[in-house]
Amino acid sequence: MDFSIITWDIFLYLLKGAGMSLLIAVISVTAGTILGTLGAIARLSHNKVANIIAAIYVEVLRGTPMLMQITFAFLALPAIIRMIIGHPIRFDPLVTGIVAIGLNSGAYTTELIRSGINGVDHGEFITLIKDSSLLSTIGVVELMKSATTVGANYYAYLPPLTVASGIYLVLNLIISTVSRILERRLAVSD
Numbered sequence: 001m002d003f004s005i006i007t008w009d010i011f012l013y014l015l016k017g018a019g020m021s022l023l024i025a026v027i028s029v030t031a032g033t034i035l036g037t038l039g040a041i042a043r044l045s046h047n048k049v050a051n052i053i054a055a056i057y058v059e060v061l062r063g064t065p066m067l068m069q070i071t072f073a074f075l076a077l078p079a080i081i082r083m084i085i086g087h088p089i090r091f092d093p094l095v096t097g098i099v100a101i102g103l104n105s106g107a108y109t110t111e112l113i114r115s116g117i118n119g120v121d122h123g124e125f126i127t128l129i130k131d132s133s134l135l136s137t138i139g140v141v142e143l144m145k146s147a148t149t150v151g152a153n154y155y156a157y158l159p160p161l162t163v164a165s166g167i168y169l170v171l172n173l174i175i176s177t178v179s180r181i182l183e184r185r186l187a188v189s190d
Contacts, residue, residue, distance in 0.1 A: 004177045005031045012133075017046065019035065022100065024094075024097065024098055024178075025100065027098050028098055028102040028105050029105055030102075030107070030108040031098075031102030031103075031105065031123045032101075032102050032103075032105025033104070033105075033106075033109055034106070034111065035102065035106025035107075035109065035110070036106045036107075036108070036109020036113055037053045037104065037109070037113060038104070038106075039057060039058060039106060039109070039110030040054075040109075040110045040111075040113035040117070041055075041112075042054035043055060043058065043110060043114050044114060044117065044118075046062070047123070047169045054110065057106075057107060058110050058111060059112070059169070059173065060107075060113065060169060061103060061104050061106075061107035061108075062107050062108065062126070062172070063126070063130075063133070063168060063169040063172040063173060064103065064130060064165050064168045064169055064172075065129075065130035065131060065133035065134070065144060065168060066100070066130070066133075066134075067105045067133040067134055067136065067137070067144055068130075068133055068144055068147075068161070068164065068165055068168060069100045069103070069104055069147065070097055070100040070101070072142070072159075072160060072161050072165060073096050073099065073100045073160075074091060074096045074097075074100075075151070075157040075158075076157050076161045076162065077091070077159065078090060079089055079156075079157065079158045080084040080158065082179075088114045111154070126172045126175055126176065127140060129171060129172060129175070130168060130172065132144075132167075133145075137146065143164050143167060143168065144164060146160075146164070146166035147160040147161050147163070148160070148161075182184070
């Protein structure tokens, strides 16, 4: 390996990138904590509307990969808005990324807070399924990569990203349901 390419200027550039990563993380975790607290309150409330809205928020964002959410927000959401308002719109990548990560963090924080109160399982296997989408960034052709490839081939990202999101969500809802059934049966046999 030749590290000679890492000059002082390159090192400073990388440090600047690290600073941006920290900024994104701080803003996202702050937003996630606020959203998670509100989500947990809604999930634990007796108000059915608030409970259902929070449950949908948590299930959709925990049931789909973060990379899918980021890609959907950046590529598909502008297409939806264009269909509604009639002219193209472009989102700032940084703002889009912070919002997507903050929303995702909020969904997990909702369940974390709720789990502290109710003892809910964190769903580690489900996380691994969703996080497999991150491998698309290194060329692994899994569901996320397949969806973006189709979108690129047809110059239309909304349909394949929507279908792929649905597939992730269905897979994870099935696994969650089966896990809950198994947990109940195992608890009864104890």
